[in-house]
Amino acid sequence: MSYLPCGVYHERYSQDHAWWQTNFVRLKMIVLGLVVYVVMPLWADAYYLSVANMVGYTVLGALGVQLLIGFCGQVTLGHAAFLAVGAYTSTLLILQVPWPAFLLDAGLAYPISILAAALVAGVWSLLFGLPSARVKGFYLILTTMAAQFITVDFVITQYVSQIGGRGQAFSLPPGTIKIGPWVIDNERNVYLLMIILVTLTTVGLANLLRSRVGRAWIAIRDNDIAAETMGINIVKYKLLAFFTAGFIGGIAGAFWISNLAAISPEHFPWSWSLWLVGVILIGGVGSLYGTFFGSLFMVVIMELLTFAVMSLGGAYPELLMRLNFVKESAFGLAICGFLLFEPNGLAYRWWQIKNYFNLWPFSY
Amino acid sequence: MKMFRFGLLFVAAFIAALVSGFASAAPPGAAEIVIGSLNDMTGATSDVGKDYALGIAEAIAYVNDQGGINGKRIKLYQFDYGYRIPEALTKYNLFKKFGAKAILGWGTGDTESLSPTITKDKIPYVSASYSAHLTDPKKSPFNLFFATDYSTNARAAITAWFDKKWPNHKDFGTRKPRFVCSYMFASPYCSAPIKAIKDQATLLGFEIGPDHDVSLFALDTKSQVLAMKQFNPDLVWHGNTTMSVSATLRDAYALGLSANHIINNWGFDENLPRLAGEAAEGAMGVTVCAFYGENVPMMKNIVEYAKKINPGVPQDKRLTRTVQGWGAVLVLADALKRADKAGGDLSGPAILEKGFETMKDLELGIGAAPVTFTATDHRPAGKVNIYEWKGGKFTLVEDVDVKGRWPEKWATEWLGW
Numbered sequence: 001m002s003y004l005p006c007g008v009y010h011e012r013y014s015q016d017h018a019w020w021q022t023n024f025v026r027l028k029m030i031v032l033g034l035v036v037y038v039v040m041p042l043w044a045d046a047y048y049l050s051v052a053n054m055v056g057y058t059v060l061g062a063l064g065v066q067l068l069i070g071f072c073g074q075v076t077l078g079h080a081a082f083l084a085v086g087a088y089t090s091t092l093l094i095l096q097v098p099w100p101a102f103l104l105d106a107g108l109a110y111p112i113s114i115l116a117a118a119l120v121a122g123v124w125s126l127l128f129g130l131p132s133a134r135v136k137g138f139y140l141i142l143t144t145m146a147a148q149f150i151t152v153d154f155v156i157t158q159y160v161s162q163i164g165g166r167g168q169a170f171s172l173p174p175g176t177i178k179i180g181p182w183v184i185d186n187e188r189n190v191y192l193l194m195i196i197l198v199t200l201t202t203v204g205l206a207n208l209l210r211s212r213v214g215r216a217w218i219a220i221r222d223n224d225i226a227a228e229t230m231g232i233n234i235v236k237y238k239l240l241a242f243f244t245a246g247f248i249g250g251i252a253g254a255f256w257i258s259n260l261a262a263i264s265p266e267h268f269p270w271s272w273s274l275w276l277v278g279v280i281l282i283g284g285v286g287s288l289y290g291t292f293f294g295s296l297f298m299v300v301i302m303e304l305l306t307f308a309v310m311s312l313g314g315a316y317p318e319l320l321m322r323l324n325f326v327k328e329s330a331f332g333l334a335i336c337g338f339l340l341f342e343p344n345g346l347a348y349r350w351w352q353i354k355n356y357f358n359l360w361p362f363s364y
Numbered sequence: 365m366k367m368f369r370f371g372l373l374f375v376a377a378f379i380a381a382l383v384s385g386f387a388s389a390a391p392p393g394a395a396e397i398v399i400g401s402l403n404d405m406t407g408a409t410s411d412v413g414k415d416y417a418l419g420i421a422e423a424i425a426y427v428n429d430q431g432g433i434n435g436k437r438i439k440l441y442q443f444d445y446g447y448r449i450p451e452a453l454t455k456y457n458l459f460k461k462f463g464a465k466a467i468l469g470w471g472t473g474d475t476e477s478l479s480p481t482i483t484k485d486k487i488p489y490v491s492a493s494y495s496a497h498l499t500d501p502k503k504s505p506f507n508l509f510f511a512t513d514y515s516t517n518a519r520a521a522i523t524a525w526f527d528k529k530w531p532n533h534k535d536f537g538t539r540k541p542r543f544v545c546s547y548m549f550a551s552p553y554c555s556a557p558i559k560a561i562k563d564q565a566t567l568l569g570f571e572i573g574p575d576h577d578v579s580l581f582a583l584d585t586k587s588q589v590l591a592m593k594q595f596n597p598d599l600v601w602h603g604n605t606t607m608s609v610s611a612t613l614r615d616a617y618a619l620g621l622s623a624n625h626i627i628n629n630w631g632f633d634e635n636l637p638r639l640a641g642e643a644a645e646g647a648m649g650v651t652v653c654a655f656y657g658e659n660v661p662m663m664k665n666i667v668e669y670a671k672k673i674n675p676g677v678p679q680d681k682r683l684t685r686t687v688q689g690w691g692a693v694l695v696l697a698d699a700l701k702r703a704d705k706a707g708g709d710l711s712g713p714a715i716l717e718k719g720f721e722t723m724k725d726l727e728l729g730i731g732a733a734p735v736t737f738t739a740t741d742h743r744p745a746g747k748v749n750i751y752e753w754k755g756g757k758f759t760l761v762e763d764v765d766v767k768g769r770w771p772e773k774w775a776t777e778w779l780g781w
Contacts, residue, residue: 045461046457046461047458047460051457158577174480174484186484260480263477264449264476264550267450267473323444325406328406
C-alpha cells in the first residue's frame, strides 16, 4: 500500500478502492499501455520482441509461483511441471483431436486448447497440492519437487510424449496456432498474444487477491493456525491456491507452444522451476509488481550483459563463450545479494521510490 | 558515499560497454559474412560440447586465413546457451538481428524445436545434431549436417556387431541374439534413433528387450544394469554422451553383464577409455570422422589451428569433437562458396539450392564419408565406420554401407526417421 501524494484526499470508499487513484497514475498506466500495446509491436524488431516474449513467458510462469509462495505461503519447487502439463495438453489437443472442420476453419482449436490446458494443469496442480493439507515448509518443498519429477521425467517423458508415435519432439504444422482468422506465426503476433494473456492473468489475479479468497490466502500465509481459528477452511483455500497457480501455469505452457511451434520434455527442466523461484525472490515475494520486476531483471539484464560483453568480443573472442559461466554466477550472486541487502526485492525499492515522490516535499 | 561512487562508476562502465556492444552489433560490412554459432559449454552435453565449440572457432579462423568465402571474411558470433531451449531461441533471434547468413547449431532438442522457425525464416542451420528427423527436405529443408545421421549410424552399428561379433558367439545358430537400448528417454538426441535401431534389430532377427533410462548426468547406473541382467542381453546400444556411457560401461563391467556394447557417435571418443578404463575394452562405436591426430588430409591444419587459436588447451586433451566442429564449418563454407560463385546471392534458398544441394560426393578431408545432398534427400551419406577400442587403440571393425546393402529401403522407407 503506497501513500497518497501530498494534498490528495479521498472522500468516498469507491475512491479508496479504485485501482488507479490519481490522475498521475492514470496517465502513467495509459502511457504504459501505449508502450506495450502500440509502440513495442510497431517499433521493436524480432530480437527485441523475442526478449519481450521471454519476459512475458517468465511472468506467466512466475505469477503462479508468486501466488503460492508470496501470497499463500506454500513453497513450491516444481512449477515447471504445470507449465509442461499445459503445453502438452494444448499441443495434444491440437494435434490429436479430430476437430470438426468448422471449428478448425473458425480458428477455435488453439483458444479452446488454452482453456483446456489451464484446467488440466490446474487439476494436476491441485493433486500435488493435496499433501499441503498435512505438511508444510521443507516437506512441502519435497512434495512439490516430486511433482516435477513425476510429471516431466516420468509421465510426460515415458507416456505422454509417445502419443502419436512422433518420438520425443512434437512440432506443430504451420498455421495450426491461430485464434479466429489471426495466425500466430511470427514474433510480433506471439508478442501480442503474450501481452494479452499477461494482462488478463494479471488483472484476474490482482482482483482475486483483494477478494475474500485472496484475503484468506494472505491470512494462511501470515499464520495458518490463526487463520484456521478465524474460521478459514485452510485445506480448501490452499488447494484453491494450487489450482489457481496451476491454471496460470497451464496458460503459460499453452502460450509457450506458440513461440516455438515445438515442444519436448527438455523445455521444462527442474532448473526452470528453480529459476521461477529466483525471479520472485529478486522481484519481491508477495508483490505482483515483484513478478514483473524479477522477470525483467532476470531476462533483460542478462541479455544486456551479452551486449556489454560483446564490445570486448573483438579483443577476447572467447569471452562470449565464457558468458554463460558469468550468467550462472550472476544469477546465484543476485539471489544472495538480494536476500542479504534487499530481502523484499526490487518491488520494495519501487515502493520506496514511489513514496518518496508521493510525500515530496515532506519525505522525511 | 564511497560505496555509492563505486556503484556509480560500475553503472557508468556497464552503460559504456553496452553502448559499444550495441555499436558492434551494427550491420556488417559488404566484405563480411555473418555466421552465428550456438554451443554448449556449460550444460548437459558440455562433456562433448566444449571441444566442438573450440573446433568451430578454429575452423572459421582457418577458412578466413584461406581467403574466406571467395574473398569475403566470415564474422563469427559464438554463444554458449547451456543446452537451454529458451536461451537458444533468443540467441537465434539475436543472430537474425546480426544478419546471419547461416547458423551453426548444437543439440537435437533445440535444433528440432527451432526447425519450424528455421523453415519459416529460410536460414541454413548446420547442426551438431545428426537426427534423421531433420533429413527430409519436405519437412525441414534448411536443417543440414555433414555426418551420417543417427539412425543410419545406429543401423550400421548393430549390423557391424551382427556381421563380425555374433558369428563368434557360442550360441550362434542356436538362438536369436538378445538386444536392449540404454539412453535418456527425455532427451530427443538420445531417443532419435531408437525406432530405427529397433527396426534394424527386427530386420536382422534380434530379440528386443525393454529400454533402460539412463540420464545424461548419470554417475551411477547400477539399477539399470541390474535390470538389464534380467533380460541377459548379448548387445547393448548406448545412446547418451561420453560421460554417462562410460558410467554405464563401468557398472556393466563391475556387475558382470556379459554383453557387448555399441555406442552412438557422441558417446564414443578419446575420453571413453580414459573414463571407463578396462570396462571400455571391446566397446564398439560409431565415428563420423577421424579421431584427433589421425592421419587424414586436413589433420595438419586442424592441429596447427588448435595450437594457434587455443594454445592453452593441451593437445592430449583434444578430441574427435574438434574434427566434427571442422566438419560443420567446412561443409557450410563450401556451400557458401558455391552459392557465391553461382551468382553472389547468399540468401537462404540460394545457399541451399546453389550450395548444399549441388554437393555430390564432396570429400571434406577429415575422414568423413563423402557428402551428397539432393533436393529430395538430405541424408549426407550412407556409409558408416564402426570402430572398436581394443588393446589401447581404436581399430576399424567394419565400414558398413547401409545405403548399398538395403538400397530399396534406403530410398523409399528410411528417409526422415
